[in-house]
Amino acid sequence: MRGAENARNFSQCDSLLLGDKCGAHTFPYIETDNSSAIVEHEATTSKIGEDQIFYCNQRGIATEDAIGLIVNGYAKEVLNKLPMEFAVEAQKLLQITLEGSVG
Amino acid sequence: MLKIKDLRVEIEDQEIIKGLNLEVKAGEVHAIMGPNGSGKSTLAAVLAGRDMFRVTGGKVLYNGEDLLEKSPEQRAKEGLFLGFQYPIEIPGVSMVNFLKTAVNELRKHRGQKPLSASDFLKMMREKKELVEIHSSLTNRSVNEGFSGGEKKKNEIFQMAMLEPRLAILDETDSGLDIDALRIVANGVNQLKSKETASIVITHYQRLLDYIIPDFVHVLYDGRLVKSGGKDLALLLEEKGYEWIKEEAES
Numbered sequence: 196m197r198g199a200e201n202a203r204n205f206s207q208c209d210s211l212l213l214g215d216k217c218g219a220h221t222f223p224y225i226e227t228d229n230s231s232a233i234v235e236h237e238a239t240t241s242k243i244g245e246d247q248i249f250y251c252n253q254r255g256i257a258t259e260d261a262i263g264l265i266v267n268g269y270a271k272e273v274l275n276k277l278p279m280e281f282a283v284e285a286q287k288l289l290q291i292t293l294e295g296s297v298g
Numbered sequence: 299m300l301k302i303k304d305l306r307v308e309i310e311d312q313e314i315i316k317g318l319n320l321e322v323k324a325g326e327v328h329a330i331m332g333p334n335g336s337g338k339s340t341l342a343a344v345l346a347g348r349d350m351f352r353v354t355g356g357k358v359l360y361n362g363e364d365l366l367e368k369s370p371e372q373r374a375k376e377g378l379f380l381g382f383q384y385p386i387e388i389p390g391v392s393m394v395n396f397l398k399t400a401v402n403e404l405r406k407h408r409g410q411k412p413l414s415a416s417d418f419l420k421m422m423r424e425k426k427e428l429v430e431i432h433s434s435l436t437n438r439s440v441n442e443g444f445s446g447g448e449k450k451k452n453e454i455f456q457m458a459m460l461e462p463r464l465a466i467l468d469e470t471d472s473g474l475d476i477d478a479l480r481i482v483a484n485g486v487n488q489l490k491s492k493e494t495a496s497i498v499i500t501h502y503q504r505l506l507d508y509i510i511p512d513f514v515h516v517l518y519d520g521r522l523v524k525s526g527g528k529d530l531a532l533l534l535e536e537k538g539y540e541w542i543k544e545e546a547e548s
């Protein structure tokens with residue numbers, strides 16, 4: 196916004212990869228209309244490792260449940276900050292997307 | 299309980315386990331010793347069901363059933379526990395959540411109802427005392443940022459929670475000070491009963507001052523080349539492995 200002096204922004208893109216046949220491409224796009232604005236951006240990529248899955252398996256947790264635990268744990272930090280009705284919705288979405296992602 | 303017959307295992311076309319025989323009966327404690335690279339961790343991983351290793355021959359029976367056919371989680375639910383030489387970190391997954399899932403999967407398998415949150419926390423408190431593990435550790439993510447010793451103690455804590463029938467501990471004593479060593483030994487001794495058995499993989503005789511093994515085996519170049527009682531461990535401590543290698547190769 197042009198009239199916003201000294202505006203600050205921080206965007207973060209964290210990706211979690213499931214399996215070894217995928218990658219993540221994030222396109223952060225930030226537009227500023229006021230030259231006093233400070234914008235920052237950060238991106239990380241992490242991956243669920245086979246040894247993490249095996250560790251869960253060895254404790255009696257099936258692969259699909261293990262991936263659920265790890266993904267939910269990963270997303271929890273963000274989900275916890277959402278208003279309740281969003282959080283519930285997002286949780287459901289997460290479950291749907293996970294179905295069939297395990298070979 | 300466990301019968302291994304002429305087991306052969308390969309990784310990347312290289313044979314690591316070269317015809318291994320071992321029988322473990324309920325109530326027994328077996329120690330497996332041997333120089334680095336002899337195949338101890340490979341044996342442990344194959345028994346737990348790690349699929350990167352290829353079994354090319356032999357048979358493993360667990361409680362009379364073909365173990366190698368079962369999935370890793372099935373083996374775990376039937377009471378096989380592996381204490382990892384290098385426990386894995388799982389960021390974002392709390393110890394509480396992880397163990398609650400594991401314990402309840404086990405209960406489901408046994409036809410028991412899941413534990414209530416309060417019963418589960420009570421069980422955790424009790425077992426935590428047993429292994430003298432800090433509360434702060436169980437509030438964190440699985441193994442994340444734990445020191446080497448804390449990770450090893452956490453394996454014993456999980457073992458205490460899951461009460462396995464057959465526990466395989468892969469160098470759980472390595473890198474531990476004497477207090478932590480005593481705790482690890484305590485965990486194993488507490489588990490000991492007529493219905494359970496343990497295989498303790500170790501480099502050091504000193505663990506066997508606390509855990510008295512019924513049998514000591516030496517694994518060298520993919521085979522158990524020598525077996526004996528506790529005295530064998532003392533002999534190895536005194537004389538090293540050279541004489542074993544010479545005997546095995548002659």
Ligand SMILES: Nc1ncnc2c1ncn2[C@@H]1O[C@H](COP(=O)(O)OP(=O)(O)O)[C@@H](O)[C@H]1O
Nearest residue numbers: 309310314332333334335336337338339340341
């Ligand atoms: N993932 C792997 N890829 C290739 N070789 C491996 C792998 N894991 C183990 N090995 C080889 O198998 C042999 C036995 O290793 P390991 O079972 O870890 O021995 P130990 O536990 O007795 O020290 C070693 O020669 C090691 O290099």
Ligand SMILES: [Mg+2]
Nearest residue numbers: 338339383469
């Ligand atoms: Mg090893």
